[in-house]
Amino acid sequence: EVQLLESGGGLVQPGGSLRLSCAGAGFTFSSFAMSWVRQGPGKGLEWVSTTSDTTYYADSVKGRFTISRDDSKSTLYLQMNSLRAGDTAAYYCAKSTGKNSGHAFDSWGQGTLVTVTS
Amino acid sequence: EIVMTQSPATLSVYPGETATLSCRASQSVSVYLAWYQEKPGQAPRLLIYGASTRATSIPARFSGSGSGTEFTFTITSLQSEDFAVYYCQQYHSWPLTFGGGTRLEI
Numbered sequence: 001e002v003q004l005l006e007s008g009g010g011l012v013q014p015g016g017s018l019r020l021s022c023a024g025a026g027f028t029f030s031s032f033a034m035s036w037v038r039q040g041p042g043k044g045l046e047w048v049s050t051t052s053d054t055t056y057y058a059d060s061v062k063g064r065f066t067i068s069r070d071d072s073k074s075t076l077y078l079q080m081n082s083l084r085a086g087d088t089a090a091y092y093c094a095k096s097t098g099k100n101s102g103h104a105f106d107s108w109g110q111g112t113l114v115t116v117t118s
Numbered sequence: 119e120i121v122m123t124q125s126p127a128t129l130s131v132y133p134g135e136t137a138t139l140s141c142r143a144s145q146s147v148s149v150y151l152a153w154y155q156e157k158p159g160q161a162p163r164l165l166i167y168g169a170s171t172r173a174t175s176i177p178a179r180f181s182g183s184g185s186g187t188e189f190t191f192t193i194t195s196l197q198s199e200d201f202a203v204y205y206c207q208q209y210h211s212w213p214l215t216f217g218g219g220t221r222l223e224i
Contacts, residue, residue: 035214037162045154045162045205047214056212092161103209104152106173108161 002026002107004093009112016083016116022076022093022109029074033096033103036067036078038089039111048091049078052100060086083116090114120144120208124217131222133196139220141189141206150210153182153191156219157202165204166191193222 008020020036033052039045049067050056057065066079076093090113094105121144131137141151149169154162164173166182169189179194193200201224206217 044219045156045207045216047207047216050214056214058213097167102167103214104164104167104207105154105162106164106167108163110161 002095004095004107004109006091006093006109006112009091009114011115011117012083013118014084014116017079017081018083018114020078020080020091020093020112020114022078024074024076024093024095027095027107029069030071031099033099034069034076035094035096035103035105036076037092037094037105037108038087038114039092040086040089043089046089050096050103051076052096054100080114083114085116088114088116119213120147120211120215122206122208122215122217124204124206124220126220127218128221128223130224131196133198133224135196137193137196137200137222139191139204139222141184141191141217143187143189143208146186147208147210149185150208151182151184151189152207152209153180154205154207155200155202156205162205196222198224 003025035050036048064082090111092111093109095107096103123142151169153166156162
């Protein structure tokens with residue numbers, strides 16, 4: 001059974017930083033693209049970033065967020081800098097159906113909440 | 119950016135009936151279209167990918183169709199646990215984008 005467990009969320013002031021982690025289990029982590037998807041309070045789903053052999057970012061986070069992965073630890077990361085109130089959301093780690101194509105998300109973590117407020 | 123538009127925003131249906139949800143892409147996404155179900159306090163769940171392929175363990179009452187820019191998601195014989203929010207997502211090109219969701223209510 002695929003398991004994804006996020007951690008690292010919390011309360012941060014505008015301009016601050018956080019690092020999210022997502023530990024994967026139950027599948028060959030290195031064989032799949034991994035992504036972060038967020039959901040603001042009362043809002044819909046918003047794709048944030050994906051890492052496969054290439055990394056991709058939403059324009060709203062480009063230059064502020066950095067996605068990375070450690071396949072030896074089956075762990076995905078999201079370094080978030082220069083945080084804004086608009087980044088407040090539940091952040092989900094999601095596994096893609098493929099590595100370099102097929103980016104439907106067939107497994108999701110339970111999410112970690114990031115709140116950016118002064 | 120490909121904009122995904124879902125309709126209706128809210129759909130009221132009786133248990134046992136059929137619900138039909140729509141998703142339109144601002145440009146062709148071929149069949150690179152997925153559908154997700156989201157319930158309060160839970161992570162989204164993949165139901166359909168490739169526009170019409172059911173994900174693992176998804177019951178046959180859930181189905182998807184379409185290609186290009188017009189897609190349909192259908193749930194037959196609605197059960198109480200099916201009342202949730204449904205999202206479509208295109209993965210044809212970057213950035214990946216989701217529709218705004220359809221809330222399916224009793």
